[in-house]
Amino acid sequence: MVKTLLSIFISLALLVGAAVFETFYVGAQFDKFGDALEALEIKVRDESATRGDAEAVRELWETEKKNLHSVIPHNDISYIDYWMGEAVSYIETKNFDDALSKIEVLITICEQIPQTYSVSFENIL
Amino acid sequence: MGLIVLRTAVIFVALLAVMRLMGKRQIGEMQPFELVITLLIAELACIPMADTSIPLLYGLISMLTIFLLHQVMLLIDLKWKPFKTIVGGKPSVVINKNGVDISQLKKNHLDLSDLIESMRTAGYFSLDEVAYALYEANGQFTAMPREDAPKENKVSLPVLIIDDGKYCERNLMLTGTTRKFFDDILYEQKVKTVRHVYVLTLDGTGKIYMQCKGEKFRTFRIKLPEGSAW
Numbered sequence: 001m002v003k004t005l006l007s008i009f010i011s012l013a014l015l016v017g018a019a020v021f022e023t024f025y026v027g028a029q030f031d032k033f034g035d036a037l038e039a040l041e042i043k044v045r046d047e048s049a050t051r052g053d054a055e056a057v058r059e060l061w062e063t064e065k066k067n068l069h070s071v072i073p074h075n076d077i078s079y080i081d082y083w084m085g086e087a088v089s090y091i092e093t094k095n096f097d098d099a100l101s102k103i104e105v106l107i108t109i110c111e112q113i114p115q116t117y118s119v120s121f122e123n124i125l
Numbered sequence: 126m127g128l129i130v131l132r133t134a135v136i137f138v139a140l141l142a143v144m145r146l147m148g149k150r151q152i153g154e155m156q157p158f159e160l161v162i163t164l165l166i167a168e169l170a171c172i173p174m175a176d177t178s179i180p181l182l183y184g185l186i187s188m189l190t191i192f193l194l195h196q197v198m199l200l201i202d203l204k205w206k207p208f209k210t211i212v213g214g215k216p217s218v219v220i221n222k223n224g225v226d227i228s229q230l231k232k233n234h235l236d237l238s239d240l241i242e243s244m245r246t247a248g249y250f251s252l253d254e255v256a257y258a259l260y261e262a263n264g265q266f267t268a269m270p271r272e273d274a275p276k277e278n279k280v281s282l283p284v285l286i287i288d289d290g291k292y293c294e295r296n297l298m299l300t301g302t303t304r305k306f307f308d309d310i311l312y313e314q315k316v317k318t319v320r321h322v323y324v325l326t327l328d329g330t331g332k333i334y335m336q337c338k339g340e341k342f343r344t345f346r347i348k349l350p351e352g353s354a355w
Contacts, residue, residue, distance in 0.1 A: 001203070004196050011193040018186060019127030071126075074178045119127040124135060 019119070022071050027114045029064045034110040036060050040087075041103045047096045054088040054099075076113055080106065126186050133169075133190040137161060145214060147234065156213050156263050158198045165191055213262045220258035220268070224342030227323055233260060237288050237324055244268065251283045252326060252334050253344050281329025282355070290320040290338075300327060301353040310347060329355060 036057045043049035061084055065077050083106050090099035116123065144157040155163065166188065173184030201208050217229045219240055230240060241252075243266035249255050258268040284296045292304055308319070316322060316337055324342075325335045331349045336342035 004200055008193060008196045008200065011189050011196070015126065015130050015186065015189060015193065018182075019130060022126040070180050070182055073180065117128055119131060123128050124131050 022117065023114075023119075026068070026071060026117060029068055030110045030114050033057075033061055033064055034107060037103055037107050037110060041100065041107065044091065044096050044100050044103060047094075049091050049096070049099070051088065051092040054091040058084050058088055072113065072117065076109075076116075080109055083109065126182075129183055129186045130190045133165075133187045134194065137165065137191065137194050140164065141212065145212075158195070158212055162191055162195055216259045216261050216267075218257060218259045220252070220255055222256065223340075224336040225252065225324060227338065235260075237285065241285065251328065251332075252324065252336075253342070283326040283328040283332075283334065284355070285324070286327050287319055287322045287325035287335075289323060292319065299355050300349075301355075302327070302350060306350060314343070314345075 040049060040053055040057050043053055061080065065080070068077060083102050087099050087102035087106065090096070090102060140161045141158055144161055169184050169187040169191065173179045173181050198212065201212070217226075217233050219226050219229045219233075219235070225237070225240065230236065240258075243260075244250070244252070244255070244258065247258075247266055247268045249268055249270070254270060255268040256271040258266065260266055284300060285293050286296055286300070286302070286307060287293070292307070297303060297307075307325070310333070311319060311322065314335065316335075321337045323336050323338045325333060327333050327347075329349075331346045332344060333347055334342060334344050
């Protein structure tokens, strides 16, 4: 009886802990990445963005994704890699119109991914 | 993770409800919640293991949730009896002193052939050999033999002649009898039509076990037609 109660409390604590950690951690990681993308977007709009700026954002993403692999599906990470690669190459070739659209997509993904994993009625069903 | 926990819990409850609604036919010596856990655990372990795009943590969290639900169920099983009946079901007495309880069989989505099969597995070949028979909550069959059960000298397998108001043509052929032969017997027994008979079995000694719908069973002997042996 005591063993059963103890196992219930321990597993419940682990699950609640993991859920809280995931919510805040994923949210924080994407907030940080989203802010970097927004800064890059401003520079792209001004047509002053350089490959160095884009590479800096990509490096930030590369660091973050190592930790995110354990909590979000790898396919979602691959989408960001793909869009990020395109944005970097467009910025390098000074094709700012196309780069802007790629960055817009990345910003949208950064907003959507944490929502996809949030506890809500539509996500449960 | 919270999402996975809730989704796992929703699927667990849904599967449990479906298993309970399916009756005892679907359960094999396990409590419904144990069967649900067995079904879920295998899939939960396999999917993240085989699909590299899914983090392994998803499988681990789901399994931990299943473990938590299992422990909660165990606790409820011990402490709260009404809930135990809701989740695990209760035994169904399918044979009582009046014979086969048709409503209990139907409630558990079982038919006469399932009952006869269970009886044979338990070592009883004739329906009048047992005083009480029940399907436990885990689907296991238990029978209590009748103290005054008739001891036959001649070994003979009873065969089902009428099953839920219909003749079993194959068994009529096996026993070398005809519909007319049994129609006459039913007439003698004051049974208007075969549709009123829920079960009628015949063994090689000529003993008939018959139960009409809504009535107590009766056993009697008949003289078998010439050449009738199996």
